[in-house]
Amino acid sequence: xxxxxxxxxxxxxxxxxxxxxxxxxxxxxxxxxxxxxxxxxxxxxxxxxxxxxxxxxxxxxxxxxxxxxxxxxxxxxxxxxxxxxxxxxxxxxxxxxxxxxxxxxxxxxxxxxxxxxxxxxxxxxxxxxxxxxxxxxxxxxxxxxxxxxxxxxxxxxxxxxxxxxxxxxxxxxxxxxxxxxxxxxxxxxxxxxxxxxxxxxxxxxxxxxxxxxxxxxxxxxxxxxxxxxxxxxxxxxxxxxxxxxxxxxxxxxxxxxxxxxxxxxxxxxxxxxxxxxxxxxxxxxxxxxxxxxxxxxxxxxxxxxxxxxxxxxxxxxxxxxxxxxxxxxxxxxxxxxxxxxxxxxxxxxxxxxxxxxxxxxxxxxxxxxxxxxxxxxxxxxxxxxxxxxxxxxxxxxxxxxxxxxxxxxxxxxxxxxxxxxxxxxxxxxxxxxxxxxxxxxxxxxxxxxxxxxxxx
Amino acid sequence: xxxxxxxxxxxxxxxxxxxxxxxxxxxxxxxxxxxxxxxxxxxxxxxxxxxxxxxxxxxxxxxxxxxxxxxxxxxxxxxxxxxxxxxxxxxxxxxxxxxxxxxxxxxxxxxxxxxxxxxxxxxxxxxxxxxxxxxxxxxxxxxxxxxxxxxxxxxxxxxxxxxxxxxxxxxxxxxxxxxxxxxxxxxxxxxxxxxxxxxxxxxxxxxxxxxxxxxxxxxxxxxxxxxxxxxxxxxxxxxxxxxxxxxxxxxxxxxxxxxxxxxxxxxxxxxxxxxxxxxxxxxxxxxxxxxxxxx
Numbered sequence: 009x010x011x012x013x014x015x016x017x018x019x020x021x022x023x024x025x026x027x028x029x030x031x032x033x034x035x036x037x038x039x040x041x042x043x044x045x046x047x048x049x050x051x052x053x054x055x056x057x058x059x060x061x062x063x064x065x066x067x068x069x070x071x072x073x074x075x076x077x078x079x080x081x082x083x084x085x086x087x088x089x090x091x092x093x094x095x096x097x098x099x100x101x102x103x104x105x106x107x108x109x110x111x112x113x114x115x116x117x118x119x120x121x122x123x124x125x126x127x128x129x130x131x132x133x134x135x136x137x138x139x140x141x142x143x144x145x146x147x148x149x150x151x152x153x154x155x156x157x158x159x160x161x162x163x164x165x166x167x168x169x170x171x172x173x174x175x176x177x178x179x180x181x182x183x184x185x186x187x188x189x190x191x192x193x194x195x196x197x198x199x200x201x202x203x204x205x206x207x208x209x210x211x212x213x214x215x216x217x218x219x220x221x222x223x224x225x226x227x228x229x230x231x232x233x234x235x236x237x238x239x240x241x242x243x244x245x246x247x248x249x250x251x252x253x254x255x256x257x258x259x260x261x262x263x264x265x266x267x268x269x270x271x272x273x274x275x276x277x278x279x280x281x282x283x284x285x286x287x288x289x290x291x292x293x294x295x296x297x298x299x300x301x302x303x304x305x306x307x308x309x310x311x312x313x314x315x316x317x318x319x320x321x322x323x324x325x326x327x328x329x330x331x332x333x334x335x336x337x338x339x340x341x342x343x344x345x346x347x348x349x350x351x352x353x354x355x356x357x358x359x360x361x362x363x364x365x366x367x368x369x370x371x372x373x374x375x376x377x378x379x380x381x382x383x384x385x386x387x388x389x390x391x392x393x394x395x396x397x398x399x400x401x402x403x404x405x406x407x408x409x410x411x412x413x414x415x416x417x418x419x420x421x422x423x424x425x426x427x428x429x430x431x432x433x434x435x436x437x438x439x440x441x442x443x444x445x446x447x448x449x450x451x452x453x454x455x456x457x458x459x460x461x462x463x464x
Numbered sequence: 465x466x467x468x469x470x471x472x473x474x475x476x477x478x479x480x481x482x483x484x485x486x487x488x489x490x491x492x493x494x495x496x497x498x499x500x501x502x503x504x505x506x507x508x509x510x511x512x513x514x515x516x517x518x519x520x521x522x523x524x525x526x527x528x529x530x531x532x533x534x535x536x537x538x539x540x541x542x543x544x545x546x547x548x549x550x551x552x553x554x555x556x557x558x559x560x561x562x563x564x565x566x567x568x569x570x571x572x573x574x575x576x577x578x579x580x581x582x583x584x585x586x587x588x589x590x591x592x593x594x595x596x597x598x599x600x601x602x603x604x605x606x607x608x609x610x611x612x613x614x615x616x617x618x619x620x621x622x623x624x625x626x627x628x629x630x631x632x633x634x635x636x637x638x639x640x641x642x643x644x645x646x647x648x649x650x651x652x653x654x655x656x657x658x659x660x661x662x663x664x665x666x667x668x669x670x671x672x673x674x675x676x677x678x679x680x681x682x683x684x685x686x687x688x689x690x691x692x693x694x695x696x697x698x699x700x701x702x703x704x705x706x707x708x709x710x711x712x713x714x715x716x717x718x719x720x721x722x723x724x725x726x727x728x729x730x731x732x733x734x735x736x737x738x739x740x741x742x743x744x745x746x747x748x749x750x751x752x753x754x755x756x757x758x759x
Contacts (some may be wrong), residue, residue: 089720096508096726106723113724118510208701227701263593265615265701324668329510425723433705440616 047101048086055082062369109424126342153326156349180308201262212435213428240454309410319417363396507725519729547629555640617707
């Protein structure tokens, strides 16, 4: 009797393990004949509930228009490490977004689905800005990623701190000398960081590259298929010199020199930072994640040094489809990309529906954007959504009026994120070590980046 | 066979099965998989390619490896000097206390209960480098500081060790307290009869009686500090300027820093190198200290 009981208990234990292991193996197969199931990225974790509500409303609208497709959404924020883990673990949703910098590398490595035939069916591929579309195309012109948004790096500033420091909030700095003077004044009169800089998770390199571009330099040069690192240049040195002066001579950069994208936004929204560089599209996140007071916010164009070489670093986002998705899922995914990201730029009804849904949920509508098609298409879209615009555009006029007069330069063509990672520590050194040798650091980084480029 | 079944061999096997399966799937399989991946080039999406010892070569040629090794050794050394004696001293003091011993034990153990991420976020606030920061304010009362804490390559690592010691000391204190209870009281009485004071009792009775436990906690501490990851990852991301980049953080960066798909080959190669080093170190340690052990 005892033996039977013991055997039964042991069998139960074995069954429990079997159940546990069965639970570990997820299944993504769709039932035969049922609706096509796709998963799509929604908003950044920590966004307001109303933003998620607006997103889910758009999912319902899509499903109503496409009865054969079931959409589930998942929170998503692109960061290098989390994206890599999801990619390797096979847990990326059917539709996800990546920065322009990664498009070519992911395509070369066979990690994105070829969605050319579906996208071409929508009839607007020839209207894309060529440079922008190339970020998501293979060498033979096949489309693996659809450009959904483009941005330029801008100078975000806190209007309230400007006023407290005796500066005119409607006159943001026009030169880098101004930036330095304003930063010192803000730090002296308010006790907050006059200017702050991102330095972690590849953002240090990203922002150093932006500043170097703005001063007239470039970080890579291309000759045919060969790409050469040109990080060790006088403009990058000048950029580091400017940071060093603000940090060590003026003491106007506050006390945190390990900011990443999330933490710098957090401190800026909390009123601890006077100015910082970042993508021009960050206001949406400042509202959804950081609850910024709209009255505080100002956006200016990045000052460009005189000379033909100075340029504004631009980038953008590609919507891509999981290479493991079935052809049916890929087609459904392309439809979602068209519905959620693209159609608003091309059809008035879609633009109005998108803007109304977001405005009803009190989400930002009318943020400054750069054209992914052409300027006229963007202007027409802005006219369509005009009645729903709820962002303080007047406080961003420096950017919206000045951006089209600036020369937009693309991100470094090869291994940009890896290059940025190497440059992170260069920027950190200059900001945390008063004796840092900027020239030496750049030379070492240059060699290191060349090794990465040579590896291919 | 029938006898084996009747004597409960089968049910014993079934009872063991969950453990074998869980351990096999979640511990041994990843280890074997890592060993295989260390000689492959793989992004876990496309088919892997055998590359022999190339991954090990890549790791050895990476200048950051030596930075990471030095930083890890530095962390381990400060943790040993600062963190190893603290739990012992606390345990000895607490064992001498007659009243509220339970309360002190609970207070000592409390940091272990705080989720590590929460603890790090809390300490990040304490380490605010502004003069108004928590630690800088407190030290300012004594005319010290302000210190840069995490914002300087010099002070970042000691700052990480301080938090790590605070977070882990409680667990070791409990182990020492349990061992102290087992020390025969007669030994202390005999020492007192011989005229020994507190210090002599600790040195001549407590320490020798605890040496078995001390030897084990020492090697455990060396192994755990060699694998430090959480603190540099959450506090500084390896910065400023790689001054807190540790071996495990480097492994993580090999695997996940490139958003184009990680270098899992290099990551597993370095993981294996670390595992072999720690196994060899442990063996050497136990061989060298075999005569000191109580067993």
